[in-house]
Amino acid sequence: MAKYGKSASKNVESAMGRRKRGTLKSGSGATVKSRKQAIAIGLSEAREKGAKVPSRKSSRKTSRKSTARKTSRTSTARKATKKR
Numbered sequence: 124m125a126k127y128g129k130s131a132s133k134n135v136e137s138a139m140g141r142r143k144r145g146t147l148k149s150g151s152g153a154t155v156k157s158r159k160q161a162i163a164i165g166l167s168e169a170r171e172k173g174a175k176v177p178s179r180k181s182s183r184k185t186s187r188k189s190t191a192r193k194t195s196r197t198s199t200a201r202k203a204t205k206k207r
Contacts, residue, residue: 125175126175126176126177127174127175127176127177128169128174128175128176130169130172130174130175131165131166131169131174131175131176134165134166134168134169134172134174135161135162135165135166135169136165137165138161138162138164138165138168139158139161139162139165141161142155142156142158142161147161147164149164
């Protein structure tokens with residue numbers, strides 16, 4: 124079974140064309156020059172339209188958890204120094 128739908132490939136193709144013309148912008152407003160970033164933008168637009176596209180990788184979620192771990196480590200270190 125195919126991972127991506129036809130409409131998803133059309134969105135990616137459109138984003139690649141806009142990159143070639145220099146009209147594709149990132150979220151911050153900067154002009155996109157990277158091929159990989161253009162593909163990511165095309166897939167993101169396809170997701171918004173409800174096309175058949177796999178969900179994003181979970182690596183973005185783990186970065187949030189790592190910050191929570193860092194804060195818990197510092198709080199335990201503070202407790203140890205207070206006892207001394």
